[in-house]
Amino acid sequence: MAKKVKIDFNRVPKPVRYVIAIGLPLVILLLFFFIYYRPKSAEIKALKSEIQKQEQEITNAERKLAKLPELKAKYNVLVMELDDLKRQLPEEKEVSGLLKQVSDLGIESGLVINLWKPANKRVHSSGILYEIPVKVEMSGSYHNLGVFFSKLTTLNRIVNLKNIKLGRPRPSGKEAVLQIALDTVTFSAIPEKELKKMKKSKKKKRRR
Template identity: 35%
Template sequence: MATSNSASTFDTFLEEKYIPLSTKAKVGIVIVAVLIPVALFYFLYFKTEAQKIDNLNRQIVSARKDLNRARKAARNLPRYKAEIEKTRKEFQEAAVVLPKTKEIPNLLRSISDLGKGAGLDFLSFKPGAEKQKDFYAEIPVDISIRGPYHNMGFFLDQVSKLNRIVSVNNITMGSPRKEGGEMLLSSKCRLVTYRFTNTQAKKSGKKKKKKR
């Protein structure tokens, strides 16, 4: 009812102040007069607020995803810690069987002592050039010894029981000679021990620094 009165008042105003209009023209003017404020409200306020709401919704979704990832990481934290501890122990064990540079002379001295303790005479003891691998280096040692056959076997058995890794290659025995009621043999072999270098880890660290 109020809308009808407003339209009539507006029509009367147009007829009195301006020119007579047809009914269609009057309706069109009324529609335009109503739509303009609505359009202004939409573009100036509603659309902007709708965009803000949409952005907020996206931020909420992103925050929820981050929260879920954080919760998942928190749940897995004990497992990650256990894996790190396991890796640390394995690394320490590897460091034990793969001595560092300063420990190599002591290792070679231990091998020499084992040979003498087994009743063998060292004729020569020649460490060779290192061969670099991924994270360790091979150190060959050519030895020439003389003594009873069984003593040689005992010596090699003791070498295999060292905490450090020592492999025995290219064993040759010959030149038997009886001495003091025992048959002595001259034997040659190559002992290969290993030195921990951590070269691969250092390379990985340098690559990470370059990426930064």
């Protein structure tokens, strides 16, 4: 049977008693700090940081959600504008008919077509359209030219006139006749298959 050990603190020297009285609570306090408080404090700090992060994400999500109706409205407007633009763009097979229509309008306006020279189509800077330019030389009066420009605005297709050059007018009967040079440019949507080929070609060039 184990014997009970009794310590008579009265016999313990005073300095030792002071050390025990002060040191023991200090040891307990240090053990509490390192074993319990410090890990819990780090855990609390990490949780606070995570909460702040989640709060920021919630705030950002709420801002985006508030803008959602506005973004949807803008998107719908852009879709409508794109559909309207597509309706104004002829398919490539329709371009020759459109160009003939432009030529006929010039003749109907009293202009004489001296040159009608289509150039090779080229890809528009947008990357989704073909530009089909035609070099045109005509002769007629200012009035005839004004009528021609007015008739072009009635077309339901997009036709641009560029590089317009007017020569010196020459008297011809009651009106002065001038030489007119310009570039007629119309557009057609690039077919989906060709767009895919062009994108693949660009990717290959980037890899080189």
